[in-house]
Amino acid sequence: MSSITRRRALGVAAGAAGAAAGLAAAGSATAAAPRATAPEAEPAPASFDEVYQGRRIKGGPSHGGDHHGGHHGGGYSVTIDGRELHVMRNADGTWISVINHYEPVATPRALARAAVRELQGAPLVPLTLA
Amino acid sequence: MTVRKNQATLSADEKRRFVNALLELKRSGRYDTFVTTHNAFIMSDTDNGDRVGHRSPSFLPWHRRFLIQFEEALRSVDPAVTLPYWDWTADRTSRSSLWAPDFLGGTGRARDGQVTDGPFARGGNRWTINVRVDGRDYLRRDLGAGGRQLPTRAEVESALAMETYDTAPWNSASDGFRNHLEGWRGVNLHNRVHVWVGGQMGTGASPNDPVFWLHHAFVDKLWADWQARHPRSTYLPAAGTANVVDLGDTMRPWNDVTPADMLDHTRHYTFDTAA
Numbered sequence: 001m002s003s004i005t006r007r008r009a010l011g012v013a014a015g016a017a018g019a020a021a022g023l024a025a026a027g028s029a030t031a032a033a034p035r036a037t038a039p040e041a042e043p044a045p046a047s048f049d050e051v052y053q054g055r056r057i058k059g060g061p062s063h064g065g066d067h068h069g070g071h072h073g074g075g076y077s078v079t080i081d082g083r084e085l086h087v088m089r090n091a092d093g094t095w096i097s098v099i100n101h102y103e104p105v106a107t108p109r110a111l112a113r114a115a116v117r118e119l120q121g122a123p124l125v126p127l128t129l130a
Numbered sequence: 131m132t133v134r135k136n137q138a139t140l141s142a143d144e145k146r147r148f149v150n151a152l153l154e155l156k157r158s159g160r161y162d163t164f165v166t167t168h169n170a171f172i173m174s175d176t177d178n179g180d181r182v183g184h185r186s187p188s189f190l191p192w193h194r195r196f197l198i199q200f201e202e203a204l205r206s207v208d209p210a211v212t213l214p215y216w217d218w219t220a221d222r223t224s225r226s227s228l229w230a231p232d233f234l235g236g237t238g239r240a241r242d243g244q245v246t247d248g249p250f251a252r253g254g255n256r257w258t259i260n261v262r263v264d265g266r267d268y269l270r271r272d273l274g275a276g277g278r279q280l281p282t283r284a285e286v287e288s289a290l291a292m293e294t295y296d297t298a299p300w301n302s303a304s305d306g307f308r309n310h311l312e313g314w315r316g317v318n319l320h321n322r323v324h325v326w327v328g329g330q331m332g333t334g335a336s337p338n339d340p341v342f343w344l345h346h347a348f349v350d351k352l353w354a355d356w357q358a359r360h361p362r363s364t365y366l367p368a369a370g371t372a373n374v375v376d377l378g379d380t381m382r383p384w385n386d387v388t389p390a391d392m393l394d395h396t397r398h399y400t401f402d403t404a405a
């Protein structure tokens with residue numbers, strides 16, 4: 001089955017349903033048990049646009065059209081100097097990227113900053129396939 | 131029968147032959163096809179969509195199959211070579227012989243993370259990073275950066291003690307042995323080792339660092355150790371689970387192998403110590 005199609009659909013829905021679903025989720029936010037619900041149903045984190053260690057990092061809701069990155073981020077995309085940082089949201093609401101893949105952080109902004117530190121000035125490149 | 135050995139026990143000749151087989155796979159381009167395959171799964175495995183290689187029950191059988199294929203590739207170059215494993219609970223510092231110039235080489239330099247010694251250093255010109263996520267085409271590491279520590283034996287034991295293989299929702303939020311070993315929850319074993327090595331090992335293109343195979347060979351051994359300790363526990367889920375590889379479902383990209391097929395590693399190899 002195509003998970004991509006389904007994820008895109010969720011991403012689109014998240015924008016409209018996010019606020020309402022967020023209120024519903026807030027009631028159970030203190031439960032210790034792992035959540036099985038889609039993280040996309042939680043409210044999207046705040047947008048950001050800043051210069052960090054000399055790199056322009058931006059994050060915010062992604063709008064249809066971007067066909068490569070973003071969809072795993074539940075309708076949220078992050079760029080570094082205008083290039084897409086592939087991001088993914090974990091079931092517990094934390095985030096990882098293709099640069100820091102094994103170390104979740106709390107917000108997309110922290111994720112972008114971690115990637116900038118790791119890149120040490122290097123540009124992101126679209127994955128080059130062998 | 132292939133015997134996988136602890137890397138700390140390898141002779142100088144065994145290390146040399148393993149390294150030479152890696153370099154030959156790299157030279158021929160076969161090595162990078164493994165990086166590409168792994169990356170495709172890293173990017174597409176999601177907690178609420180299809181998930182095969184990571185953050186799901188099939189994390190262990192998927193990587194077992196992946197390692198068998200890689201070991202076969204190594205052995206097509208040199209039939210004497212097998213995959214060594216890195217017991218990171220025992221060899222836990224950057225001064226381990228694993229990181230010596232006659233084996234994998236050491237940590238990267240501060241300026242740009244570049245590994246500058248050993249067979250995979252940029253200077254040797256035999257280990258260009260072709261499948262990459264940023265502009266840097268050289269092997270990087272940052273062993274133990276920020277004072278991070280590798281998992282301890284006690285932490286491994288705490289995961290091995292878990293009786294249940296995996297639980298709903300069968301993703302990075304699951305309780306159970308698989309997710310504690312994979313590291314999205316609890317003591318964090320496998321993920322933490324990727325981060326401890328740093329450089330490419332911390333990215334979605336982690337197999338670019340040859341230590342990937344030694345790390346996963348040990349993760350694979352821990353699965354075998356867990357099976358030996360819990361003979362009445364088995365792979366879960368059994369059947370009918372959306373987006374997840376059940377016991378008898380085939381796994382991409384091979385489509386001809388199931389978790390059930392991967393449960394008995396002794397059909398393919400054994401370890402140098404009793405499991």
Ligand SMILES: [Cu+2]
Binds near residue numbers: 168183184193
């Ligand atoms: Cu993997």
Ligand SMILES: [Cu+2]
Binds near residue numbers: 324336346
């Ligand atoms: Cu791994």
